[in-house]
Amino acid sequence: MELLLQTLLNGMLSAGVYALVASGLALAVGVVGIVNFAHGEFLMIGAFISYLLFASRGIDPLVSLGVAAVAVFLIGAITYYGLIRPVLSAPELNQMLLTFGLSVLLQNLALLLFGADTRVVSPPYQGSTLSLGGLSFGGVPLAAFVLSVLILLGLYWFLGRTRLGLAVRAVAQNRLAPGLLGIETQRVYLLAFGLSAALAGVAGVMLSVMLYASPTVGFAFTLKAFAIVVMAGLGNLRGVLWAALILALAEALVSTYVPGGGGWVEAVFFLVIFGTLTWRSWRRA
Amino acid sequence: MRLVLVILGLVLIFPALPLGRWQAFTLDTAQFAFIATALALSWDLLARTGQLSLAQGAFFGLGAYAAGLSAGVLGTIPALLVGAGVAAASSLLLGAATLRLQGIYFAIATLAFSEVVRTLVLKAGFTGGATGLPVAPAFGGGWALGGYYLAAAVLILSVLTSLWVGHSRLSYAQAATRQGEATARVLGVPVVRVKLVSFLLSSALAGLAGGVYAMKALFLSPYDAFGLGRAVEALVIPIFGGLYTTLGPLLGGLLLVALETWLRLEIQDGYLVIYGLILILAILFMPRGLVGLFRPRAKPAQEEPRA
Amino acid sequence: MKRVLVGCLALLGLALAQTTVRVGVLLPLSGVSSVSGKAALNGIQLAADQVNAGGKVKLELITADDGTDPAKAVPALTKLMTVDKVDIVIGGLASGVTFALSGPVKQYKPLFLCIGAASSVVEGAFSDYPLFFHYHPWDYNNVTAAMDFFKYLYTQDARKIAILYEDGPFGSAGIKTYQEQLQKVGYTVQAEPFKTGSGNFTAILTRFKAYKPDILYWIGYDVDALPIATQVRQVALAPKLIYGAPPSWPVGFEKNPLSNDIVGMSAWLPSVSNPESRKFTSAYQKKYGELTEEYMAPMGYTIVMSLAKAIEAAGSADKDKIAEALAGVKMDTPFGPLAFKPSETGKTKYQGFGASIWFQFQYLEGTRRPVFPPSVATRPLRYPGRY
Numbered sequence: 011m012e013l014l015l016q017t018l019l020n021g022m023l024s025a026g027v028y029a030l031v032a033s034g035l036a037l038a039v040g041v042v043g044i045v046n047f048a049h050g051e052f053l054m055i056g057a058f059i060s061y062l063l064f065a066s067r068g069i070d071p072l073v074s075l076g077v078a079a080v081a082v083f084l085i086g087a088i089t090y091y092g093l094i095r096p097v098l099s100a101p102e103l104n105q106m107l108l109t110f111g112l113s114v115l116l117q118n119l120a121l122l123l124f125g126a127d128t129r130v131v132s133p134p135y136q137g138s139t140l141s142l143g144g145l146s147f148g149g150v151p152l153a154a155f156v157l158s159v160l161i162l163l164g165l166y167w168f169l170g171r172t173r174l175g176l177a178v179r180a181v182a183q184n185r186l187a188p189g190l191l192g193i194e195t196q197r198v199y200l201l202a203f204g205l206s207a208a209l210a211g212v213a214g215v216m217l218s219v220m221l222y223a224s225p226t227v228g229f230a231f232t233l234k235a236f237a238i239v240v241m242a243g244l245g246n247l248r249g250v251l252w253a254a255l256i257l258a259l260a261e262a263l264v265s266t267y268v269p270g271g272g273g274w275v276e277a278v279f280f281l282v283i284f285g286t287l288t289w290r291s292w293r294r295a
Numbered sequence: 296m297r298l299v300l301v302i303l304g305l306v307l308i309f310p311a312l313p314l315g316r317w318q319a320f321t322l323d324t325a326q327f328a329f330i331a332t333a334l335a336l337s338w339d340l341l342a343r344t345g346q347l348s349l350a351q352g353a354f355f356g357l358g359a360y361a362a363g364l365s366a367g368v369l370g371t372i373p374a375l376l377v378g379a380g381v382a383a384a385s386s387l388l389l390g391a392a393t394l395r396l397q398g399i400y401f402a403i404a405t406l407a408f409s410e411v412v413r414t415l416v417l418k419a420g421f422t423g424g425a426t427g428l429p430v431a432p433a434f435g436g437g438w439a440l441g442g443y444y445l446a447a448a449v450l451i452l453s454v455l456t457s458l459w460v461g462h463s464r465l466s467y468a469q470a471a472t473r474q475g476e477a478t479a480r481v482l483g484v485p486v487v488r489v490k491l492v493s494f495l496l497s498s499a500l501a502g503l504a505g506g507v508y509a510m511k512a513l514f515l516s517p518y519d520a521f522g523l524g525r526a527v528e529a530l531v532i533p534i535f536g537g538l539y540t541t542l543g544p545l546l547g548g549l550l551l552v553a554l555e556t557w558l559r560l561e562i563q564d565g566y567l568v569i570y571g572l573i574l575i576l577a578i579l580f581m582p583r584g585l586v587g588l589f590r591p592r593a594k595p596a597q598e599e600p601r602a
Numbered sequence: 603m604k605r606v607l608v609g610c611l612a613l614l615g616l617a618l619a620q621t622t623v624r625v626g627v628l629l630p631l632s633g634v635s636s637v638s639g640k641a642a643l644n645g646i647q648l649a650a651d652q653v654n655a656g657g658k659v660k661l662e663l664i665t666a667d668d669g670t671d672p673a674k675a676v677p678a679l680t681k682l683m684t685v686d687k688v689d690i691v692i693g694g695l696a697s698g699v700t701f702a703l704s705g706p707v708k709q710y711k712p713l714f715l716c717i718g719a720a721s722s723v724v725e726g727a728f729s730d731y732p733l734f735f736h737y738h739p740w741d742y743n744n745v746t747a748a749m750d751f752f753k754y755l756y757t758q759d760a761r762k763i764a765i766l767y768e769d770g771p772f773g774s775a776g777i778k779t780y781q782e783q784l785q786k787v788g789y790t791v792q793a794e795p796f797k798t799g800s801g802n803f804t805a806i807l808t809r810f811k812a813y814k815p816d817i818l819y820w821i822g823y824d825v826d827a828l829p830i831a832t833q834v835r836q837v838a839l840a841p842k843l844i845y846g847a848p849p850s851w852p853v854g855f856e857k858n859p860l861s862n863d864i865v866g867m868s869a870w871l872p873s874v875s876n877p878e879s880r881k882f883t884s885a886y887q888k889k890y891g892e893l894t895e896e897y898m899a900p901m902g903y904t905i906v907m908s909l910a911k912a913i914e915a916a917g918s919a920d921k922d923k924i925a926e927a928l929a930g931v932k933m934d935t936p937f938g939p940l941a942f943k944p945s946e947t948g949k950t951k952y953q954g955f956g957a958s959i960w961f962q963f964q965y966l967e968g969t970r971r972p973v974f975p976p977s978v979a980t981r982p983l984r985y986p987g988r989y
Contacts, residue, residue: 013808013809013812016808016837017805017808020804020805020808021805023804024802024804039399045399065854093575093579096579097578097579097582100578100582101538102347102398103342103347103530103534103538104534104578104582105578106530106534107530107531107534107535107574107577107578108574108575108578108579110527110531110574111571111572111573111574111575111577111578112571112575113571114567114568114570114571114574115567115568115571115572115575116571117567118565118567118568118570118571119565119568121565121567121632121636122564122565122568125636125637125640126636126637126640127637127824127850127852127853128823128824128825128827128852128853129852129853129854130827130828130852130853130854130855130858132857132858132859132860134859136832136858136860137831137832137835137836137859137860139835139836139838141838146836146837146838147804147836147837148804148832148833148835148836150832151804151836217801220801220829220832221799221801221825221828221829222801222824222825222827222828222829222852224825226799227825230799230800233406233523236403236406237403237406237407240399240400240403244399261802261805262804262805265796265802265805265806265809266805266806266808266809269794270794270795271794271805271806272766272769272794272795272796272797272805272806273414273417273418273769273795273796273797274414274418275796275797275800275802276410276414276797276800277410277411277414277415279410280406280407280408280410280411281407281411283403283404283407284404284407284408284411287393287396287400287403287404287407288392288393288395288396288404291393291394291395291396291400292395316684316685316687317684317685318684319680319681319683319684319685320677320680320681320684320685322680323676323677323680323681323706324677327673327676327677417769424774425769425770425771425773425774425775426721426723426771426774426775427698427701427723427771429701429723429727432705436705508673511676512672512673512676512702513672513701513702513704513705514672514698514701514702516698516770516771518770518771519671519672519698556677559667559669559674560666560681563631563665563667564631566632567632
């Protein structure tokens with residue numbers, strides 16, 4: 011019983027960061043309509059901001075969270091202006107190749123600047139451990155989970171309760187009508203894409219503390235984030251949280267209860283996705 | 296069309312060209328370029344129905360492993376056919392399950408399929424698992440140009456299939472399916488069959504390319520053979536060259552691989568930065584790919600290049 | 603006028619005495635193994651500079667990137683052999699790539715100085731190739747070296763080992779052998795695979811908790827080092843020793859307090875204090891302005907130094923004569939003495955280093971210190987460690 015509770019807790023805690031990365035991607039895919047292969051590179055930039063600030067100035071990653079959010083938002087906004095806007099009406103495949111090119115460019119730029127080495131930050135609380143009853147878990151994963159949930163709640167509030175947020179949702183639902191109603195579609199896109207990048211940047215800072223910073227840190231998470239977004243359904247932001255939770259729990263259960271399960275985690279993750287997608291498509295018909 | 300034939304002619308007489316000391320290197324590079332291009336052409340075959348597949352790497356890997364495992368017993372050519380057959384058979388399963396998925400949903404489902412297949416190959420004992428699988432060279436290594444002509448044959452076969460499909464009635468059904476499945480169905484297009492046949496052709500060619508790759512690389516590991524990088528390359532090339540055409544992926548594949556090789560030789564450190572930049576610029580300045588440069592703005596219905 | 607003539611004659615004499623050799627260097631400068639590949643290249647270039655400054659042998663390096671990818675490595679080797687016309691190739695760092703190179707190597711027949719490729723599958727592939735010189739120990743040598751340490755730990759009352767291994771070729775290749783060998787020593791062993799870079803160990807570690815291992819032994823990559831160190835604490839696994847076996851460790855990991863007491867195996871550290879190692883580190887520092895922790899750097903350095911010695915002894919640029927001379931080379935290196943012998947399995951004839959170059963180090967007070975075997979230890983092993 012204790013093992014089960016511990017497993018569920020482990021799964022839940024890792025769902026937070028998944029949801030954060032995936033929500034950012036969901037904004038880009040759902041609102042702007044861009045399948046952004048470079049999302050993981052925004053995350054990587056966040057991780058490196060955290061590393062560089064820590065290594066050069068000893069700045070705590072908690073501070074870097076804010077720095078990375080602003081910096082990566084700006085990078086996202088510049089990307090939108092320079093690269094995404096010109097291809098908004100181009101075929102989906104062209105947009106994908108563009109973001110793929112950007113991903114290759116950014117990743118290899120990081121390789122050129124920092125090398126392929128894995129880098130770590132070491133804030134004092136990194137190894138902190140909490141225990142509750144018989145359960146034990148890390149302070150950082152818990153904080154990351156809480157922070158992710160807070161950020162996502164803030165995002166939902168923004169989208170559901172503010173004028174600008176409603177405009178974002180309106181654009182997500184219909185590309186033409188909001189323009190007719192006087193909503194500046196371009197500004198909304200810019201905001202959504204910048205936010206999308208900022209969420210990845212924040213997640214990157216968290217991962218720099220929990221895992222590492224390296225030019226390829228974003229890749230594994232982007233792949234999973236894509237899967238989560240698709241499982242939730244395009245444009246369904248709230249669904250992202252649920253999809254992330256289900257998948258993270260499936261991962262935790264498999265690696266705890268199946269012998270040798272650690273090697274099957276990825277396969278189970280993608281099997282769940284595959285099953286959900288195909289089952290949904292057949293049920294709908 | 297004429298340009299396609301010129302390129303194929305060049306492919307055939309390439310080993311006889313007086314390239315001097317660069318000959319062996321260009322022949323080696325060309326083989327890998329042919330394989331990548333054939334894979335890209337095979338991806339494009341399915342893309343013509345509007346289905347964006349990320350499973351091309353999985354079919355490539357299945358073909359590679361099946362050919363690699365059976366080459367010792369069956370000999371080169373039959374083993375390659377087995378590879379193509381295994382890939383095609385698995386595509387029927389995948390195709391039937393994902394028939395109703397479209398756009399990004401289809402893409403992610405095929406991605407999930409590749410990841411699952413890769414794990415299965417990694418965990419299975421008879422595939423050599425994580426340690427990898429040594430493969431014998433084509434024709435027992437007895438014929439120096441054997442590998443080259445195998446790669447060339449796969450390329451030519453892919454080009455011919457692509458041309459044939461492009462000129463057959465299937466191409467109209469594919470275009471109709473791509474532009475709107477519901478409408479196509481109303482118009483009497485057998486959408487299910489069109490999709491499955493395209494999937495079958497596409498995966499068989501991918502499996503064939505994989506087999507030839509195995510006999511050239513001599514060593515397979517699940518991370519290499521089923522790499523996502525290969526699936527992505529298979530879609531980058533047609534977009535760069537020009538979608539839904541034969542000339543596009545053909546030209547795009549040969550040029551991109553040549554470009555990458557040249558950049559690696561010339562720049563070494565960080566050559567991929569330039570590569571990424573070129574992809575971005577290509578999209579911004581030639582939205583219809585390379586073939587877009589060759590012809591004036593085509594009418595929407597026109598699928599084949601006149602170049 | 604006379605002086606100029608004498609000068610010219612002297613130069614001519616020097617040129618005649620000097621043997622010039624073109625050497626192809628084929629390393630992973632991009633892709634998964636690029637950290638090791640770049641370190642190796644630095645070491646190779648450093649040694650080539652020193653050799654060329656010595657004046658007796660002139661080495662011309664032609665570098666190529668194998669991309670840690672067979673599809674790039676095979677044409678790259680072909681180019682070195684046919685376009686650049688080299689007779690000697692230094693390369694073969696990653697096992698998979700090296701295996702793929704076995705075909706073209708046998709076709710073009712260079713003197714192949716292999717820097718890495720520990721997998722015994724590679725040994726099989728080159729067993730019938732006469733010009734194959736393998737410097738790095740084979741995987742079974744690595745097992746031997748690790749086992750000596752685990753035998754010692756057994757005398758310290760360690761009985762249960764939990765193994766975490768990544769499910770790629772690096773982690774899975776030797777896992778069966780390791781398990782059997784450990785059981786032979788008397789340990790009970792539980793092994794679990796994981797996916798490298800996923801950073802998700804809590805679930806598996808939680809499962810290990812019921813097993814209460816004395817030693818947590820992980821085989822993975824640098825990206826897994828920190829997540830394992832933190833998550834072991836988070837699930838309160840409390841093993842007596844964490845033993846890691848990645849090809850390289852994260853940059854600056856020693857500065858992270860969580861690395862304290864973690865043990866690992868290496869063939870070389872900058873703090874290794876034999877004269878050759880000190881010579882290497884000071885020269886490296888001078889040329890590159892920083893130190894390296896990667897043992898592939900002195901490995902590359904060692905290969906070039908031994909090659910130069912062989913060329914000098916052969917007095918010729920002929921690859922067969924050089925190979926013959928190299929087979930007889932005996933020299934001191936940053937790793938200790940180097941001399942070529944047949945490998946333990948007898949499959950290949952020229953094996954440079956064996957199990958003896960490995961030693962165990964422990965992260966202690968912000969740096970890595972050799973702790974085992976006693977002959978190289980600068981500090982006693984802290985066991986049990988605190989995690």
